[in-house]
Amino acid sequence: MTGSALPLFVAVPLLTAAALVLLRGRPRLDGVVLGAVLLASTAGGVLLVLGARDGDVLAHGVGLWPVGVAIPFAADMLTALMLTVTGLLSATCAAFAVASGHARAPFFAPLVLVLTAGVNGALLTADLFNLFVFIEVMLLPSYALFVLAGPGRGRLRQVAGARLYVTVNLLTSTVFLAGVAFVYGVAGTVNLAELAGAARESDAVATAVAVCLFALGIKAAVVPVHGWLARAYPATSPAVTALFSGLHTKVAIYAIYRVYAVVFDGDERYLWVGVAVFSVTMVVGVLGAVGETTTRSILAFHMVSQIGYILLGVALFTLAGLTAGIFYLLHHMIVKASLFLSTGAVEERYGTGRLDRLGGLARREPWVAVAFFAAALSLAGLPPFSGFVAKLSLLVAAQDAGQVVAVVVMVLVSLVTLLSMLKIWSGVFWGSPTPPETDDPSLTQDGTGAGPSSTSSGTAAPAATATLAPAVDAPARRIGAALLAPSLVLAAITLGLGLGAELLLGLAETAAAGLLDPSAFVEAVTGS
Template sequence: MTATLLPLLVAVPLLTAGALVVVGERRRAHTATLVAVLSATFVAAVALAVHFGSGAAPLATGVGQWPVGIAIPFAADALTAIMLAITSLLSLASVAFAVASDRASTRYFAPLMLVLIAGVNGALLTADLFNLFVFVEVMLVPSYGLFVLAGPGAASLRQVAGARLYVVVNLLTSTIFLIGVAFVYGTAGSVNLADLAGAAQEDSRVALAVAVCLIALGIKAAVVPVHGWIARAYPATSPAITALFSGLHTKVAIYAIVRIYAVVFDGDTRYLWVGAVVFGVTMLVGAVAAAGASTLRESLTFSMVSGIGTILLGMALFTQAGLAAAIFYLVHHMIVKTSLFLSTGAIEVRYGTGVLGRVTGLAKREPVLAAAFLVAALSLAGLPPFSGFVAKVALVWASLDAGQGLIAALIIVASLVTLVAMLRIWAALFWSTPPGPDLEPVAGTPGTPSGGRVALAPASSTRTRVRAALAAPAVVLAALTVVLGLAAEPLLALSQTAATGLLDTSAYVEAVSTP
């Protein structure tokens, strides 16, 4: 792929979304088009990853060929390629689940998804703080629609409260981020990353202005102490959208935090201790909260917060080994968390409840889903032979190599607490014996996560109750974590390349400044 093609990763989804709105309500055509665009994005991202994996320099272009500072800059390197590939893959898995659970039936689902993907791709590709704000907003606007349109049927008070919280928090953080961008422009005279390279080291005013942007991104990423909103908002929509948001929104924020710090602060070690403290607390608080949550999605959302802390803690080491391990962990975490959200989401869709203890003994009735959940859960906790083991061992060794034994110890402690949280879900949902005969939901049972007991009737057999199409996305992603655990070298090598680009941003800056 050449640099001039990078804007197509934004333009094609946007134009296709408009075309689908004009075409009208043709569900199969919408779904096929959506899958085709996401698949094309994934193929393009893999091509970029292969390109950068061979040692090629970053690619950059300016839309309209305007001068630097005026043109909308698009740039890509190994880290960008990794993020584009994994976000498009997880979007495909979430769309497949939404179709199987009948949450993709509205005429606006595919257009909204395409606009969301355009925003994600733009946020990952842009090299300008103001355009980052624009693309994040492009992500958020369709997300509000997806939150409601693909939600779990008639809105309850809990769902309305969750949607309201989601909108308010994101509008607030977007405002804070825009204020930060204005401060950056006022102090540095530019918001282009090439112009801002190393500026925070030279001018404390620029450092303070950029810090405002980083705080806003920290809220979006659900970093402690501004993390509580995510566990109340994400479970309020459908499982497909929860899984989608977990793989896109917080991870784009993480990407932006790392990219901005690497370029603008040039990895300045004077401020890294702040990140180490905040991210370490995030990792531990998220793990403990996950172990005490009462519903499936709340527990998984809190463990996602813990994972975010782990990723950023590795980034805060800002060494070759630490950055590479954190990037590998980022990919692993996105895959595993989406698999967990989708496997438990399939049970929630089929059995009508997400409250721990409402439905039990499913290991016999749902052996495939049980296996997918167990694999993803053990990988999340860092057990071999899964990708989580490789990722956490790499993070521990990187911490020890950097002389940060306390960070290594915190990672191990958080892993043990995460294992307890996952085993708690496994025991309550799959392993415990139901109080009566083998049961299945009665047709039309209005099960909800917030109240009442799901009406059940004796099952006529022990065959799998969740349809294969509903279970397939979680199973495929669980299988992928096994593959990454047993064959980790290609991704580790690409992560090393991406880490090198973050430690030495000169090639990225040069590409952006001379597109």
């Protein structure tokens, strides 16, 4: 693949989305085209990974305009790995949406394609202003997906979550744009290659870029600006929650890695701030999960906690630390999506995600239980899954960097994470089925609002059936293969990454080396 092909990662999804809008009203065609484009994006990411094995960087200025005018795209190993995993997760979540019936929502496929274009552009761009533009391209369809792809129940809660999501992201985008303006005002450019090392040499540039990093921290849900995620993500449909978990916060994390490595050149003066903030993020996130009573709210708080782990890699800013952080990032994207999809399958079929209204599903839905249990053990960091490799690598890197407190925090948080996963396991899959506390068919995941729940075929199940306890053993109530497969596939991947961790660790080390020494990235973007 050549650098001139990089804009296709943005252009193809956008043009396909436009075509599907013109051909609206054909859900089967939408599903096939959506899957094809997402798989093609994944394949393109794999090709980039193969081309970046030796540390090579591809770059292209859109329109062949000179540096500083053209929209610069660049792809190194870190970009390639992110494009591959985000494409895979998008395809998996889209398959779940089709199986659950949420893909029948108006313009679902075009909206996901526009979201994909924004994600790919944000990962590829080498310019702060264009990073802002592509993040907005990501967010615009997300606002619609948040509400349109909903299951039709708990509508008030869903709208409240969407309002919070939109408000926080609009405010964050404003802060980020102000930071970009400050950077241009003090440095005269927002091109990352031209800003290489500028924050280390100039306190004014460092302060301006810090505003951008603060905004990215909000988007990544870093403590203390994390509360919006735990309240907003559980309010939409399971398919969209899983999709957002693998894309939005992870793009922000990727940008933090990239900006700090290039613009700050890994300046050691500020690393202690990151270690402190990210350690607190681990603790606050996992403690927030303790008091939650629904599957998705528990998993949402764990997202916050795990983000602290991922970002600790950039706070260490050693080869081992960056390698572990990148491996952890990719592992977490897969595992968290698997958890949201397995519990989402339960919620779709049984009409609730409340722990006190479920139980005993391991006997009735053994494959869903297997998918959840594998991903849960991986999230907690137990062998032989990828989570064990990720946490062990990060623990060793932190120990080598002398961050003993961070090591202790990681170990303790891992124990509480395991307890939280066991809480979901015992509430949903273990024990005896919990009989309904009420015959009110309006009871939903949070106990408020109502309507019929979707089935795996996309048709509406009767409301009274949706609230029956899992003790009812009618065959039609079992989770179908189409609804089960996405979470099971991702759970198998986390097992494979654990058993064959050497391959991904090697690729992550190549990506980390490119962050430690960004000269190849800078030379490719500037053409010098």
